[in-house]
Amino acid sequence: MTESKTISQREDQIVDDFSLFDDWMSKYEYIIELGKKLPLIDENYKNELYEVKGCQSKVWLNAEMKDGMLYYKADSDAIITKGIISLLIEVLSGNKPEEIKNAEMDFLNKIGLKEHLSPNRANGLNAMINKMKNFAIKYSGENVN
């Protein structure tokens, strides 16, 4: 399990994994595999409240606190999108909200994902990250109080 690793260690791990592929088709194949493996979100969450706006495909995202750590679950009707969310969850899930809030998510540039996505699709990626960080902001606020 990755729970004991810091966010930046997890990011480095993904950058390492991606360095094994020499072209984008192989990277896509890997992302598709991750997408197929992403645990499904409960059907109850597939509604507008949990929907990430700004994606070409439908994306639903929820987060729950457990023992001071924030855990994410997500789903999409497109597999590549699921694969990308799976990477985001891999990096962020199971961390303290404060750490998630401040995560730089540099690995997306390092693996070339942002550069590879069209501006349209990069907007969708940013929307997913923002939604994840918003959950962190919401829960870190509760901790302070």
Added chain:
Amino acid sequence: MDTQTSNIETIDITKLREEFPILSRKISGEPIAYFDNAATSQKPLSVINAISEYYETINSNVHRGIHTLSEEATEAYENSREKARKFINAQNTGEIVFVKGTTEGINLVASSFGSKVVGEGDEVIISEMEHHSNLVPWQKLCESKNAKLKFIPVNDKGELITDEFRKMINEKTKLISLVYISNSLGTVNPVSEIIETAHSFNVPVVLDAAQAAPHMKIDVQKLDCDFLAFSGHKMYGPTGIGILFGKEKHLESMPPYQYGGEMIKSVTYDKTVFNVLPYKFEAGTPNIAGAIVLGTAVDFIERLGHENIHNREMQLLTYANQLFGEIGDIRIIGTAENKTCLISFIINGIHPYDTGSILDNLGIAVRTGFHCTQPLIEQRFRLPGTVRASFAFYNTFEEIDRLAAGLSKVKSMFL
């Protein structure tokens, strides 16, 4: 299959492709196969060069100056209007209004003509397959007037159910606005038949001809449509310019859409007299370069010939349909008898976004999503979107081979 030339001797595709510099670009290391022509077509050198030529030689404001440049620019601008008139066989150039594109043309009609003829309790008819630009303006008009917007239904093949249309038209109907060729299904609608029925009820008809202009000869007198709008950029011309045709009697009766310079005859502090047609609808400095170069695009199409373009595009469509059939698991959305050269489809079980992403990686440009016809795709066909490959005469059989190979690859990756 022969990848170099069409069997129409008058079109040498290899040579013609050289006139489109962008077609030699590479995407993701592969030569681009551009199948997003229904969104916008690529531009030939004659069009690209005409834009710089305008700025290099005659750039000046139109209809204003006494100086030579202004006169030359005005002449070129008005020559282009005449070319556009001939292109759609309108009776006179007063019926040819330069607009930004189809969207502005339809908005102009909805706002200026629609507001005048549609009142409370009246009805406007469009179809289920309209582009948002021919849906939202009417939806807003009907909302503001407390009028009813009705939709001609579409059958499973993506054709209008004209029997239903004949049942819905009545004395309350004040306007019909219809897409000539569907941008998301490819269906060529029986507009002549609809116009005839509409006119028997004295109802004017607006045609959205954005997809028709690059693919077929338009004859507004033969069609007898009341308004017709199309865009330059879908017919090998520049963006930001289009034509609104309106019958003179309608345009005369309509208030201006915008106010400003150019569209006035005389102004005092108390009162304004508007200019004659079509200038009444061309407020402000127009897109002069765009308008002039639209004429160049018309020249280009006429040099090739509508029939040659049509024949070539039908060959491409037939070939693509054949290959799609061989791949299997492909559901084509829009299988009308009378169809233009585009295929909207999904691979069963694969999201259009996934298909489009992989194709992009192979240098193949398609469009995915609702294609600005969200109600049609989502409510009528109950799909999360489609993949649309839309062809132009400059596409090759070899590119379609690559598309088919790409789709097989997508299948193997996701299924």
